[in-house]
Amino acid sequence: MADLYEDTYSDTYGDATAPTTQPAPVYHVYIAFDSDPNDADVWTDVTGDVLKRTGITTFRGRNTELDDFTVGTAALTLKDTTRKYDPLNTAGTYFGKLTPNRRVKVTVEYAAVEFPLHVGYIEAFPQVTERGDVIAYVPIVSHDEMKRVGRNSGLAGTQIRPSTPWILDGGEASKLDSGNLVSGPLEFPDPVSSGVRVEQILTAVGVRSDRMLIHDGDSAVMADKDVTEDAAGYLRKIAKTEMGRLFCGPDGVIRFQSRKAWTRNALGRSSQATFTDTGSLQYSDIVIDAASEQFVKNRVRRGRKGGPEIVAQDLDSIDSHGVIEDSETDLLFHPPTQAADQARFILSRYADPETRITAVVIEPHRDPVNLFPQVLFRQIGDRITISRTPLGAGDPISVECWIESVTHQFDGAGKSWKTTWTLSEAETQSFFTLDHPTLSVLDNGVLISY
Numbered sequence: 001m002a003d004l005y006e007d008t009y010s011d012t013y014g015d016a017t018a019p020t021t022q023p024a025p026v027y028h029v030y031i032a033f034d035s036d037p038n039d040a041d042v043w044t045d046v047t048g049d050v051l052k053r054t055g056i057t058t059f060r061g062r063n064t065e066l067d068d069f070t071v072g073t074a075a076l077t078l079k080d081t082t083r084k085y086d087p088l089n090t091a092g093t094y095f096g097k098l099t100p101n102r103r104v105k106v107t108v109e110y111a112a113v114e115f116p117l118h119v120g121y122i123e124a125f126p127q128v129t130e131r132g133d134v135i136a137y138v139p140i141v142s143h144d145e146m147k148r149v150g151r152n153s154g155l156a157g158t159q160i161r162p163s164t165p166w167i168l169d170g171g172e173a174s175k176l177d178s179g180n181l182v183s184g185p186l187e188f189p190d191p192v193s194s195g196v197r198v199e200q201i202l203t204a205v206g207v208r209s210d211r212m213l214i215h216d217g218d219s220a221v222m223a224d225k226d227v228t229e230d231a232a233g234y235l236r237k238i239a240k241t242e243m244g245r246l247f248c249g250p251d252g253v254i255r256f257q258s259r260k261a262w263t264r265n266a267l268g269r270s271s272q273a274t275f276t277d278t279g280s281l282q283y284s285d286i287v288i289d290a291a292s293e294q295f296v297k298n299r300v301r302r303g304r305k306g307g308p309e310i311v312a313q314d315l316d317s318i319d320s321h322g323v324i325e326d327s328e329t330d331l332l333f334h335p336p337t338q339a340a341d342q343a344r345f346i347l348s349r350y351a352d353p354e355t356r357i358t359a360v361v362i363e364p365h366r367d368p369v370n371l372f373p374q375v376l377f378r379q380i381g382d383r384i385t386i387s388r389t390p391l392g393a394g395d396p397i398s399v400e401c402w403i404e405s406v407t408h409q410f411d412g413a414g415k416s417w418k419t420t421w422t423l424s425e426a427e428t429q430s431f432f433t434l435d436h437p438t439l440s441v442l443d444n445g446v447l448i449s450y
Contacts, residue, residue, distance in 0.1 A: 052412025061405020
């Protein structure tokens with residue numbers, strides 16, 4: 001399993017610091033009509049059939065730092081002037097291939113390199129007609145690999161019956177989609193790192209090894225001899241135990257980032273770019289949460305599955321705001337003392353309201369040479385700086401943030417493009433990092449962190 005977050009590793013799609021003279025990217029859309037979703041993709045270019053006026057929208061990530069990551073999506077519309085995308089047209093080019101779960105890929109070509117924005121699975125090929133059946137459209141909605149993982153109930157041993165027993169780490173016998181079903185409650189006999197357990201689950205539900213990129217994790221998860229959740233529910237437990245990020249990247253690969261990934265990765269440890277209301281990297285809008293109670297958590301409950309519940313609370317905050325609780329009492333902490341560590345960490349970060357910048361909107365056509373490399377190459381977990389001068393007076397206010405989600409909206413004619421990043425406030429304190437030349441020295445002002 002690769003360690004994705006060392007400085008020697010680059011989980012990026014290009015150099016966002018190198019301006020180019022290309023004015024705007026050129027998009028491409030491909031559909032895998034001639035390959036099974038579980039096999040290597042054989043792509044057919046359908047870019048010429050994309051309806052330009054409706055454009056393309058892609059999304060991946062989570063809405064706020066306290067939310068779970070959601071399934072990534074893409075939406076676009078195909079023109080169907082000859083009924084070749086009509087599943088009922090027996091003479092159509094793709095007859096028999098217009099079935100759910102066909103793979104789709106949306107990319108952009110920029111500076112002579114093609115970069116992915118979304119790889120996923122098409123829900124259906126619905127037919128929409130206008131003007132008395134003179135004009136036909138096919139609105140396409142795609143979901144990334146996490147949707148398929150979420151549909152799999154294979155971990156709930158009481159829901160299925162075997163023909164061949166499922167065996168952990170048993171090669172073909174460990175793949176549920178090969179007919180190897182669970183005969184009873186699934187068991188994980190030993191504690192392992194959170195990343196190892198994520199990889200075990202994804203492998204069990206049939207995710208290809210080249211469609212996952214998993215970090216080992218900074219926490220261990222407990223042995224578990226009574227797994228009754230579905231795959232998505234159990235993966236959520238692991239991510240919550242780790243306080244990590246589990247999401248699908250723009251290339252269709254599932255990524256698991258540990259909670260301390262930013263301390264080992266330059267893209268998350270130091271700001272990669274500063275976006276301002278007046279400078280060369282200029283945003284068009286920001287969203288500010290003005291110290292509301294949306295992010296306040298003043299009573300935090302944490303517990304390990306089958307174990308006692310730990311409560312951490314801030315009485316001053318409770319006096320001011322009432323009880324605002326965050327509760328996760330069925331997680332997989334190993335050792336159990338990590339439950340208290342996590343509860344105290346969350347309380348220290350969210351006990352009091354703070355003014356936060358929760359999103360930034362960038363319209364790269366305003367400055368294509370400088371802004372398009374940024375919106376195309378910045379990824380979830382990258383650290384950026386937002387600088388704002390209210391009313392254009394006084395000193396600017398600068399806040400360092402991590403990117404939590406990426407949304408692209410653009411038309412097919414190349415005339416408009418809007419990218420929105422939701423943001424979480426980044427840690428500014430230096431934390432202890434084993435084997436780091438400066439962060440491993442405690443008397444340099446670094447702190448031990450959860």
